[in-house]
Amino acid sequence: MRSLVPIALLLSCAISAVAASKPIAKMQLPCPAYYQTLSPDGTQLVVSCRDMSMVVLSVPEGKTLRTIPVESKAYSAAYSSDGKWLAIGYQGGSVEVTSTKGTASAQRWQGGPRRIDLLSFLPDGKTLVVGPSDEAVRVWSFSETPRLVATLPFEFGGASAAEASPDGKLLVIAGGDTAVRFYDTATWQKTSENRDFLLESFALQFTPDGKQVLVGGADARITVLDAATAKQVKQLPADGGSYIVGLAMLGDKHSAATVYLDDAGHKPPHAVVWDLASGKSSTLGDGVVPTCGEKVAGKLWMCSADGKTLTVSQYD
Amino acid sequence: MKLNRRELLERCAAFGAVTLASSVSLPALAAAWDEAERKKTTPHSELGPFFKRDAPHDTVLRKPGDAGMPMALSGVVYDTRGEVVPDAKIDIWHTDNAGFYDIDGYRFRTQLIPGPKGAYAIDSVVPGHYPSRVCQHVHYLVTAPGHKPLITQMYFATDPVFDGDPAKNYTRDPLCGSIDLVRPVMIKSDGNQMVAAVTFDLVMERA
Numbered sequence: 001m002r003s004l005v006p007i008a009l010l011l012s013c014a015i016s017a018v019a020a021s022k023p024i025a026k027m028q029l030p031c032p033a034y035y036q037t038l039s040p041d042g043t044q045l046v047v048s049c050r051d052m053s054m055v056v057l058s059v060p061e062g063k064t065l066r067t068i069p070v071e072s073k074a075y076s077a078a079y080s081s082d083g084k085w086l087a088i089g090y091q092g093g094s095v096e097v098t099s100t101k102g103t104a105s106a107q108r109w110q111g112g113p114r115r116i117d118l119l120s121f122l123p124d125g126k127t128l129v130v131g132p133s134d135e136a137v138r139v140w141s142f143s144e145t146p147r148l149v150a151t152l153p154f155e156f157g158g159a160s161a162a163e164a165s166p167d168g169k170l171l172v173i174a175g176g177d178t179a180v181r182f183y184d185t186a187t188w189q190k191t192s193e194n195r196d197f198l199l200e201s202f203a204l205q206f207t208p209d210g211k212q213v214l215v216g217g218a219d220a221r222i223t224v225l226d227a228a229t230a231k232q233v234k235q236l237p238a239d240g241g242s243y244i245v246g247l248a249m250l251g252d253k254h255s256a257a258t259v260y261l262d263d264a265g266h267k268p269p270h271a272v273v274w275d276l277a278s279g280k281s282s283t284l285g286d287g288v289v290p291t292c293g294e295k296v297a298g299k300l301w302m303c304s305a306d307g308k309t310l311t312v313s314q315y316d
Numbered sequence: 317m318k319l320n321r322r323e324l325l326e327r328c329a330a331f332g333a334v335t336l337a338s339s340v341s342l343p344a345l346a347a348a349w350d351e352a353e354r355k356k357t358t359p360h361s362e363l364g365p366f367f368k369r370d371a372p373h374d375t376v377l378r379k380p381g382d383a384g385m386p387m388a389l390s391g392v393v394y395d396t397r398g399e400v401v402p403d404a405k406i407d408i409w410h411t412d413n414a415g416f417y418d419i420d421g422y423r424f425r426t427q428l429i430p431g432p433k434g435a436y437a438i439d440s441v442v443p444g445h446y447p448s449r450v451c452q453h454v455h456y457l458v459t460a461p462g463h464k465p466l467i468t469q470m471y472f473a474t475d476p477v478f479d480g481d482p483a484k485n486y487t488r489d490p491l492c493g494s495i496d497l498v499r500p501v502m503i504k505s506d507g508n509q510m511v512a513a514v515t516f517d518l519v520m521e522r523a
Contacts, residue, residue: 114360133362134467156457156465157363176363198369199419218365218419240420243365 021313024301027062029310030055035291036303036310041083042296044100045303045312048077054088059312076131078119087128089116095130097142109146112138118159122185123168131159137173139188150188155179163204163213170227172213174201180215182230192230197223203247205256214256214276216244222256222274236279239272248293251300259290355396355519359494361469364455366417371407371425377440384413384441386509389470391516392434393458400434401520404460408438410453415446442472442512450489451475456518463520470516474501 024042031049038045044065047055053070054077057063068074073091079100080087088096095111111130118131126143137159139150157176164171164185171183178200181193201217212233215223221238225231242260249256254276261269269289274281292303299314378386393404409425411417418424424443430436443452452475458466471482471492478485482498492498502513 134360156459156467157367160365176367178367178369200365200367202365218368220419 021302024312024314025059025062026309026311027057027059029305029308030057030064030067032307033291033305033310036305037077037079038292038294038296038301038303038312039079039083039086039100040081040294040296042294042301042312043083044079044086045292045310046077046079046086046088047310048074052091056086057310073115076116076119078121080121080125081123082125084125085121087119087121089119089130091115093132095119095128095140095146097128107142107146109140111140111146118162120162120164122164122171123166127185129159129162129164129171129173131162134158134176137162150183152181152183152188152190157200160200160202160217161204163206165206165210165227166208167210170206170210172204172206172227174204174215174217176200180204180213180225180230182227192228194225194230194232196232202243202245203258205247205249207249208253214247214249216247216258218243220244220260222247222258222276224276234276236274236276237281239281242270246290246293355394355398356496357396357521358466358468358517358519359496360467361453361491361493361497363457363467364469366409366419367407367455367457368409368419368422368425371409371422371427373428374426375428375438377424377426377438382413382441384444386506386511387440387442388437388504388506388511388513389440389454389516390435390437390514391518393430393436393460393518393520394434395463395520395522400430400432401460401463404430404434404458404463404520406430406436406518407455407457409455410440410443411446413441413444415444445477449491451477451492453489453492454516456516458518458520460520462523464523466518466520468518469497470514471498472501472512472514473498474512 030047033047033049036045036047043059045057045059051070052073054068054074055064056066058065074088076089078087086098086100093110093112093114096108098106112132112135114132114135117133120129128140128142130138135158136151136153141147141149154175155177159173161174169185171185174180178197179193179195182191184191199218201215203216205214211227213225213227220240222236224233226233242262244258245261246259247256255273256276257273259271272281272283290302291305294301301314304311393401395401406428428436451471453469453471456468473482477488483495486492486495486498499514499516504511504513
């Protein structure tokens with residue numbers, strides 16, 4: 001993290017402000033943890049421990065599938081959108097991609113020159129976006145021997161968030177230099193950029209139609225950008241004192257959930273749902289502080305951890 | 317007229333001030349001299365999430381009534397050959413004495429243009445600790461044409477976290493990757509008050 005935790009990865013998916021939650025699984029938290037990464041099919045969960053070890057758990061069984069020891073210092077993890085692959089980024093800049101079903105041998109290579117803070121798969125399941133700390137993004141094709149297909153530089157700093165459009169044709173990256181840039185994934189040419197942000201952005205989310213992108217970060221507000229021009233479409237009020245570290249469109253397609261974290265640790269995390277049209281907000285009602293989120297079979301699944309127990313719940 | 321190292325050696329040799337052994341060439345000697353005087357690039361320490369673009373060009377960040385010990389922070393921007401880096405810009409930012417970054421405004425944030433000798437100096441306060449960071453620290457972002465951006469942080473040898481032995485204990489902050497980033501603190505008096513004086517030179521790598 002960036003300085004503290006890889007907050008751009010803290011939450012990448014949806015949470016729901018509505019309805020009751022139904023526990024899917026409860027398990028013992030294997031370590032003091034910052035955040036978890038849930039696989040898209042809901043069968044696996046990566047727990048990122050504060051000591052930079054990682055534990056991969058089976059959600060249905062609650063048992064440990066794999067432990068990456070603290071000596072390896074794993075800093076980032078991501079599942080491909082089809083759930084077939086798990087990528088893990090390490091301290092020294094290496095990246096490992098493993099088959100979640102055990103159907104292919106693992107590949108490990110030097111994905112960047114420095115600690116890997118960010119990983120994101122393109123929807124094709126063959127291309128991995130790798131963000132080393134304070135370095136240019138490297139885009140790798142790993143369908144065969146890993147091959148570097150693009151290097152996407154910043155004025156300074158590294159990537160703090162990356163998100164592919166639903167059709168996979170655009171990639172948007174938020175940089176430590178505070179710019180938000182769009183790339184054509186066929187040519188890896190930059191198509192547009194927005195340099196109006198004074199502060200860094202940590203969360204990006206395309207709208208379902210792929211025409212707009214929600215941006216959230218240290219300014220504690222949602223900014224909506226046009227995906228074709230990168231120009232600002234609208235900006236919602238700020239919820240000061242914390243950062244947006246995760247955001248997602250909800251199923252109604254006009255609301256967005258945001259998760260706020262004070263990276264300095266002065267304020268507790270909280271979640272807010274915003275109506276994008278009216279700019280009105282409501283705090284997530286049940287007081288749960290989500291530590292992961294994913295859409296699983298069309299339902300919203302969230303994790304929460306109380307220090308000892310990890311709960312995965314489904315929100316209707 | 318400023319001579320480069322090789323030109324200086326050539327003139328010295330021409331005037332007999334330097335006598336070269338037959339096995340040593342002038343370029344080799346110049347290269348060895350360069351190597352001996354080469355400065356080590358300032359170690360990287362990450363940007364962190366609190367950088368804010370377009371900071372004002374203030375050198376006095378401390379205002380009357382600000383809590384915390386006054387801090388006089390200064391240094392010079394060099395390249396690895398020990399020469400002043402022209403046209404550098406230095407962004408410096410840190411927390412207030414209570415450990416809070418100013419997100420809404422620009423308190424304890426500045427962008428400096430060093431003078432012709434590469435020197436910079438600010439008056440501020442010693443930053444505080446905050447819950448998710450181990451050590452007190454000051455952030456730097458240095459950019460200059462023809463050089464790689466330098467992103468780093470400066471730490472205080474007097475930080476209680478180091479228990480008086482920063483050489484042994486600097487890794488207590490996992491982001492402090494080098495003892496070179498931990499700087500001694502001189503307590504001085506400016507006549508009115510005690511000031512923590514810290515020198516932190518910055519060495520940039522050519523692009």
